[in-house]
Amino acid sequence: MASSLALLFLSLLGSTCALLPPRISFLLNSPERPLVHFNLTDVSNTATLLLSNDSSTLYVGASNAILLLNVSQSDVISLRHKVTWSPSKVDRGDCAYKVQDPKVDCQNFVHVVQRVNSTHLYVCGSNAYNPQQAFIDVERLSVVQQDEARGRCPFSPFERSSAVMIDQELFAATTTDFKGKNPQISRFLSKDGRPDISLDSSISLLEDPRFVSVSVDPVGQKLYFFFSEIGKEFSFVDQIQIPRVAQVCKDDIGGQRILQKKWTSFAKSALLCQPPEQPPFNILEDMFTLQPPEGADASETLFYGVFTSQWSRRPESAVCTFRLKDIRDVFAGTFKTLEKGTYQLKPPAGRQYLGQCGLSNSSDSELSEAKMNYLTGRNVKPVGPVFVFPEQKYSRVVVMKTTAANSQQYDVLFLLTESGFLHKAVPSDQDLRVVEEIQVFREPQRVKSMILSSSKGLVYVGTSEGVTAVPVAQCPSYRSCRQCILARDPLCGWSPTRRTCTGLDGAGDSVVQSLDSIKGDECQPAERILQHQDVFVQLNEVVTLQCVKPSNLATLRWSFADAAVQSDRLFIQAANGSLCFLASAGTFGIYRCQAEEDGLMEVVASYNVRQASSPRHLSKVNRDPVTPGPEKRSVETEDPAVIPVSDAPEDETFITNDSDAEERVTQAKGDAFSVQEIVPTSRKDSRSMKNPAEEAPTQRSYHSELVVVSLLLAACVLILVLGAVRIWGRRSAGSGSDRLPSADDGTKTNTSMEIHSLSAAEDAGPDQTIIP
Ligand SMILES: *[C@@H]1O[C@H](CO)[C@@H](O)[C@H](O)[C@H]1NC(C)=O
Ligand SMILES: *[C@@H]1O[C@H](CO)[C@@H](O)[C@H](O)[C@H]1NC(C)=O
Ligand SMILES: *[C@@H]1O[C@H](CO)[C@@H](O)[C@H](O)[C@H]1NC(C)=O
Ligand SMILES: *[C@@H]1O[C@H](CO)[C@@H](O)[C@H](O)[C@H]1NC(C)=O
Ligand SMILES: *[C@@H]1O[C@H](CO)[C@@H](O)[C@H](O)[C@H]1NC(C)=O
Ligand SMILES: *[C@@H]1O[C@H](CO)[C@@H](O)[C@H](O)[C@H]1NC(C)=O
Numbered sequence: 118m119a120s121s122l123a124l125l126f127l128s129l130l131g132s133t134c135a136l137l138p139p140r141i142s143f144l145l146n147s148p149e150r151p152l153v154h155f156n157l158t159d160v161s162n163t164a165t166l167l168l169s170n171d172s173s174t175l176y177v178g179a180s181n182a183i184l185l186l187n188v189s190q191s192d193v194i195s196l197r198h199k200v201t202w203s204p205s206k207v208d209r210g211d212c213a214y215k216v217q218d219p220k221v222d223c224q225n226f227v228h229v230v231q232r233v234n235s236t237h238l239y240v241c242g243s244n245a246y247n248p249q250q251a252f253i254d255v256e257r258l259s260v261v262q263q264d265e266a267r268g269r270c271p272f273s274p275f276e277r278s279s280a281v282m283i284d285q286e287l288f289a290a291t292t293t294d295f296k297g298k299n300p301q302i303s304r305f306l307s308k309d310g311r312p313d314i315s316l317d318s319s320i321s322l323l324e325d326p327r328f329v330s331v332s333v334d335p336v337g338q339k340l341y342f343f344f345s346e347i348g349k350e351f352s353f354v355d356q357i358q359i360p361r362v363a364q365v366c367k368d369d370i371g372g373q374r375i376l377q378k379k380w381t382s383f384a385k386s387a388l389l390c391q392p393p394e395q396p397p398f399n400i401l402e403d404m405f406t407l408q409p410p411e412g413a414d415a416s417e418t419l420f421y422g423v424f425t426s427q428w429s430r431r432p433e434s435a436v437c438t439f440r441l442k443d444i445r446d447v448f449a450g451t452f453k454t455l456e457k458g459t460y461q462l463k464p465p466a467g468r469q470y471l472g473q474c475g476l477s478n479s480s481d482s483e484l485s486e487a488k489m490n491y492l493t494g495r496n497v498k499p500v501g502p503v504f505v506f507p508e509q510k511y512s513r514v515v516v517m518k519t520t521a522a523n524s525q526q527y528d529v530l531f532l533l534t535e536s537g538f539l540h541k542a543v544p545s546d547q548d549l550r551v552v553e554e555i556q557v558f559r560e561p562q563r564v565k566s567m568i569l570s571s572s573k574g575l576v577y578v579g580t581s582e583g584v585t586a587v588p589v590a591q592c593p594s595y596r597s598c599r600q601c602i603l604a605r606d607p608l609c610g611w612s613p614t615r616r617t618c619t620g621l622d623g624a625g626d627s628v629v630q631s632l633d634s635i636k637g638d639e640c641q642p643a644e645r646i647l648q649h650q651d652v653f654v655q656l657n658e659v660v661t662l663q664c665v666k667p668s669n670l671a672t673l674r675w676s677f678a679d680a681a682v683q684s685d686r687l688f689i690q691a692a693n694g695s696l697c698f699l700a701s702a703g704t705f706g707i708y709r710c711q712a713e714e715d716g717l718m719e720v721v722a723s724y725n726v727r728q729a730s731s732p733r734h735l736s737k738v739n740r741d742p743v744t745p746g747p748e749k750r751s752v753e754t755e756d757p758a759v760i761p762v763s764d765a766p767e768d769e770t771f772i773t774n775d776s777d778a779e780e781r782v783t784q785a786k787g788d789a790f791s792v793q794e795i796v797p798t799s800r801k802d803s804r805s806m807k808n809p810a811e812e813a814p815t816q817r818s819y820h821s822e823l824v825v826v827s828l829l830l831a832a833c834v835l836i837l838v839l840g841a842v843r844i845w846g847r848r849s850a851g852s853g854s855d856r857l858p859s860a861d862d863g864t865k866t867n868t869s870m871e872i873h874s875l876s877a878a879e880d881a882g883p884d885q886t887i888i889p
């Protein structure tokens with residue numbers, strides 16, 4: 118026991134791998150990644166989801182209602198019917214004086230929605246802390262029968278539980294009392310006259326469990342319940358959480374004298390999700406069952422689990438995968454015996470019946486053994502690596518299998534963060550690559566759930582506020598061949614004939630895609646020519662050239678093709694990639710912004726900065742210096758805009774890195790700017806650039822304007838001061854050393870431009886000298 122504990126606490130400060138951010142971020146209601154929302158103003162907590170087996174109806178358990186939603190089309194969700202199911206006045210009244218928040222807690226929260234047969238649904242609701250069950254006729258749309266349902270679903274609206282209906286029998290894992298202290302795993306509605314079965318209550322088989330999901334092993338006739346609980350095998354004092362899988366046999370009928378009407382097949386094991394040299398992730402948040410590929414053995418069924426850690430001080434989660442074969446093996450192995458308050462590992466000799474189905478006719482001594490031997494000797498270990506996400510708190514997971522362009526099968530995970538982002542992740546080597554993230558809600562939700570419809574290509578997310586359908590892929594949002602390939606999305610590929618990024622739903626088209634790594638450039642020849650945008654400016658105008666990163670993983674580099682006049686330029690690179698400078702004779706010319714990712718370069722913006730010939734041009738430029746918009750002026754210049762890495766023009770000048778200058782500017786201006794270095798957009802909470810409505814351009818441009826204006830002002834003041842000094846110098850002839858302390862020595866003034874910031878003076882910062 119001590120060694121287990123020591124193992125648990127091994128290097129609590131373990132290493133954190135620097136995982137890449139999601140490659141692309143789509144904020145809520147981004148036009149490029151449309152979602153379908155459904156809500157009703159008078160129905161909340163729409164979070165118990167079940168899809169009809171023809172995928173045309175989504176049954177939704179909510180507060181005081183069961184909704185039948187028409188989802189026959191992927192792009193609309195409409196209400197087919199609402200079955201109202203509220204607590205009675207009496208139930209509400211009884212509840213009101215027992216709970217803290219009667220308005221919320223004394224509703225009927227529908228926890229369980231299961232299919233009974235072709236015409237009926239089974240539902241169970243908290244019903245103002247007095248659980249009730251009912252059958253609903255989905256054709257006549259009526260509640261058929263209703264009665265008390267203790268043990269089938271929780272009293273509390275927000276407690277998690279698991280239930281599944283198999284052949285019209287209900288298997289449920291929940292607590293059975295008002296306070297949620299008595300956990301139970303039971304079979305109800307038992308058929309063929311066999312008794313309902315529950316856990317032996319003479320010993321405490323579960324310790325404060327939090328049930329997460331249930332899965333059925335069709336071959337082994339077993340059910341597996343997944344949950345976390347307090348692990349008494351480690352310490353009877355400390356509250357150490359342990360993630361678990363528990364088994365029961367579907368057809369268990371209990372013993373004859375011992376374990377009457379109790380599971381003779383109940384057993385539990387620990388799930389191990391521990392990265393090397395780190396404490397285990399010991400709280401199970403969700404578990405998804407991924408059926409094996411067609412033709413493969415059922416033992417290849419995979420369970421994808423999302424875990425968090427009781428010891429984390431920040432958002433952090435891990436994803437571990439378990440195999441049905443390993444779970445079966447563990448329950449067929451050794452068991453620990455509960456004796457005098459501790460668990461002893463006993464040799465398996467002669468006890469092969471433990472953990473097996475069909476013990477009902479066994480001898481009393483065998484059943485007594487079964488009763489005290491419910492904890493397996495071994496833990497279930499994951500297959501493959503433990504994927505750690507140091508900055509994400511995932512709460513739900515669904516997984517789909519897909520055949521990618523290279524004819525190989527990939528598992529695609531959809532992970533829901535607490536903060537409302539859906540991460541689409543693909544395992545590659547030792548990592549889970551997050552291909553994209555899609556915001557599905559803004560505020561953290563008290564209840565949430567996810568189901569996947571592979572056939573419809575949709576993930577349904579149910580929350581306190583409504584139901585959202587998220588397409589598993591939106592391939593055309595990858596605009597170019599390179600973007601399509603850099604995404605490495607197994608659900609998408611580039612079609613050279615149609616010249617779009619397309620889904621792989623049997624179009625018959627051969628498509629190009631990079632999956633495991635980017636191998637050279639598969640997009641040759643360059644598929645599009647990016648034309649220069651003309652930017653007309655007047656001398657000494659501030660020019661801002663925009664460049665938006667095509668992905669969070671790309672780095673941007675600006676180049677200015679005219680080498681002859683580079684010596685007296687001043688460039689400022691904004692954190693968002695924009696390039697700002699003062700127009701001068703030397704700064705007219707062609708500017709290119711290149712994005713580099715995985716060794717592939719792509720020009721994403723190209724500008725021709727020219728001198729304005731008339732004041733009309735000028736005023737236009739002042740308002741909107743670069744964004745071409747509807748008045749886009751394209752030029753005859755036909756330079757191929759896609760420059761291969763190797764043969765970038767020799768005279769191209771990449772703006773160089775000067776961390777000193779950056780530091781000096783940052784001191785005075787806060788971190789709105791960095792100088793002459795492309796700084797990857799800071800990704801504090803990974804909402805970057807995909808929703809124009811969500812951006813705060815006013816604030817950003819305000820900053821830039823402020824800075825630029827103060828720079829200009831400073832320049833003007835400097836000129837004035839210089840002028841005054843000169844005049845003063847002439848008047849008081851004789852005093853030769855009339856140089857301002859801030860003016861540079863003559864050697865430098867020829868090749869550099871100086872700007873003295875007034876605003877910096879009050880920060881007691883040094884004078885700002887920016888050298889290109
Ligand atoms: C329902 O959705 C609409 C827009 O789709 C939104 O304006 C409204 O606030 C939502 N209502 C609730 C209760 O969430
Ligand atoms: C579902 O909606 C579609 C149109 O979106 C309609 O054609 C169909 O009849 C509806 N089905 C039901 C059962 O209401
Ligand atoms: C379906 O189940 C309900 C509830 O048990 C029952 O009343 C009904 O007769 C069943 N229908 C069929 C077609 O079996
Ligand atoms: C589900 O599909 C099967 C056939 O695949 C059908 O027999 C059954 O009636 C369907 N159940 C429901 C509830 O529609
Ligand atoms: C247990 O014994 C009874 C009769 O004694 C028999 O009918 C039943 O099939 C047996 N059950 C099993 C699982 O062997
Ligand atoms: C910028 O320069 C600093 C120090 O000169 C160096 O450490 C850093 O790696 C450079 N950054 C880039 C992007 O070249």
Ligand SMILES: *[C@@H]1O[C@H](CO)[C@@H](O)[C@H](O)[C@H]1NC(C)=O
Nearest residue numbers: 661663691693695817818821
């Ligand atoms: C980027 O930042 C600059 C200066 O801060 C601002 O003028 C420009 O509008 C920003 N561009 C985008 C696309 O946000």
